[in-house]
Amino acid sequence: MYGWIWRHLPGNVWVRALISLLLVLAVIYVLFQYVFPWAEPLLPFNDVTVDNQ
Amino acid sequence: MRVIVRTVSELCITVGTLIVLFVAYVLFWTGVRADGAMNDQIDQLHRQWSRGSMQPAAAAGERKPGAETKPAPYRYGKAFAIMYIPRLGFTWNKPVLEGTGRDVLEKGLAHYARTARLGEEGNFAVAGHRRTYGDPFKDFPELRPGDAVVLTDGTTWFTYRIDKGPYKTVPTDVEVIDPVPRKSGYTRPGRYLTLTTCDPEWGHSHRLIVWAHLDSTQSVEAGEPEALRR
Numbered sequence: 001m002y003g004w005i006w007r008h009l010p011g012n013v014w015v016r017a018l019i020s021l022l023l024v025l026a027v028i029y030v031l032f033q034y035v036f037p038w039a040e041p042l043l044p045f046n047d048v049t050v051d052n053q
Numbered sequence: 054m055r056v057i058v059r060t061v062s063e064l065c066i067t068v069g070t071l072i073v074l075f076v077a078y079v080l081f082w083t084g085v086r087a088d089g090a091m092n093d094q095i096d097q098l099h100r101q102w103s104r105g106s107m108q109p110a111a112a113a114g115e116r117k118p119g120a121e122t123k124p125a126p127y128r129y130g131k132a133f134a135i136m137y138i139p140r141l142g143f144t145w146n147k148p149v150l151e152g153t154g155r156d157v158l159e160k161g162l163a164h165y166a167r168t169a170r171l172g173e174e175g176n177f178a179v180a181g182h183r184r185t186y187g188d189p190f191k192d193f194p195e196l197r198p199g200d201a202v203v204l205t206d207g208t209t210w211f212t213y214r215i216d217k218g219p220y221k222t223v224p225t226d227v228e229v230i231d232p233v234p235r236k237s238g239y240t241r242p243g244r245y246l247t248l249t250t251c252d253p254e255w256g257h258s259h260r261l262i263v264w265a266h267l268d269s270t271q272s273v274e275a276g277e278p279e280a281l282r283r
Contacts (some may be wrong), residue, residue: 027226028074036078043157044257045185047207048250049153051165053225 079185083159086188087147094148095130102207127151134171136162137203137281138181138186140196147189151206159186168230168247171204172211172270178230178247183261190250192202194219196263201280202246210271210278213246218263221252229262237264270281 003024009016040046127133132148139145148161149171157163160179167234169175181190202213217237220229228235230247239245244267271278 001060002069003059009154021107028160031071031074032082036075036082038187039075039084040079042202045079045081045182045255046155046158046253047258048158048259049180050182050224050249050260050262051153051164051230 064172082263083185084187087161087182087185091148091187091189094150094161096145098132098135098148098207099247100186114155119135124170128167129166130157130160131153132161133164134204134206137205137222138200139203140195140200141190141192141282143283144254147181148183153180158182162189165230169232169244171206172209172244174242174244175232176230176234176245176247180249183250183252191254193248193250193261193263196248199219199267201278203278203280204247204264205273208273210273210275211267212280213265215229215263215265218248218261219266220262221259224257224260226260229260234264239266243267 006016006020009019011019062167077143095219130150132149132150134149135146136149137146147258149164150157150161151164152166160219162179163246165178168178171177182188183190183193196215198215198217200215202215204213216239220236220238222229229249232245233239233242234245234247235245236260237245248263248267250261251257251271252261269278
């Protein structure tokens with residue numbers, strides 16, 4: 001999977017490394033901004049009220 | 054064969070990294086975000102109050118005989134007060150917002166919309182996170198009868214004194230935020246305060262409750278109440 005991505009990136013090693021880093025950062029951003037906020041309410045830490053709103 | 058082994062290992066590493074990132078998000082990042090949001094809310098309140106454009110508070114209106122201005126209703130998701138609990142730390146102060154939706158609880162303490170207003174006759178009930186989102190009520194079990202819970206709405210300081218708690222109950226026990234909570238030991242109507250959070254610390258099987266009564270009020274011009282002075 002990662003080998004396949006690496007082979008399909010353009011440029012020399014440094015350019016590829018830079019693009020990989022950007023890809024990783026983009027993935028982390030999407031996770032923190034969209035995926036985790038969606039998944040977090042599935043955990044029990046939000047239930048602090050007694051009328052279950 | 055090699056391809057399969059490689060793919061499976063890569064998947065495992067990916068899942069592991071995801072879990073680590075998620076834990077970091079829940080434990081750390083929600084706190085960073087919530088602290089920022091809470092500070093924003095408190096700054097906004099202070100700005101609003103210093104401009105003097107805030108609505109007259111319920112109790113302030115009551116004390117002025119003949120004042121006919123009915124206080125503006127709390128608006129969902131909007132902060133209207135700041136809470137101080139010296140037992141949780143002298144720097145502990147959190148904004149109180151209207152409504153108990155998830156989005157509200159991410160920005161501060163949440164006032165149960167159907168309960169009394171701050172300082173009014175009835176039960177002013179507030180919920181807060183025990184863990185995650187800044188851990189506002191992390192030390193909730195440390196609260197003891199006699200502890201002060203101080204709130205201000207910009208015009209008045211309200212000092213509540215804890216009478217009972219922490220009391221452990223089940224999540225469906227909505228009676229605890231009744232105007233006169235049955236288990237609290239209060240027998241007649243009064244100006245009460247109820248705090249709720251989850252128990253155990255990382256779970257949601259129970260709730261911890263604390264009850265307090267309004268001990269004293271003073272206008273903000275009179276300075277900070279006794280309970281906040283070191």
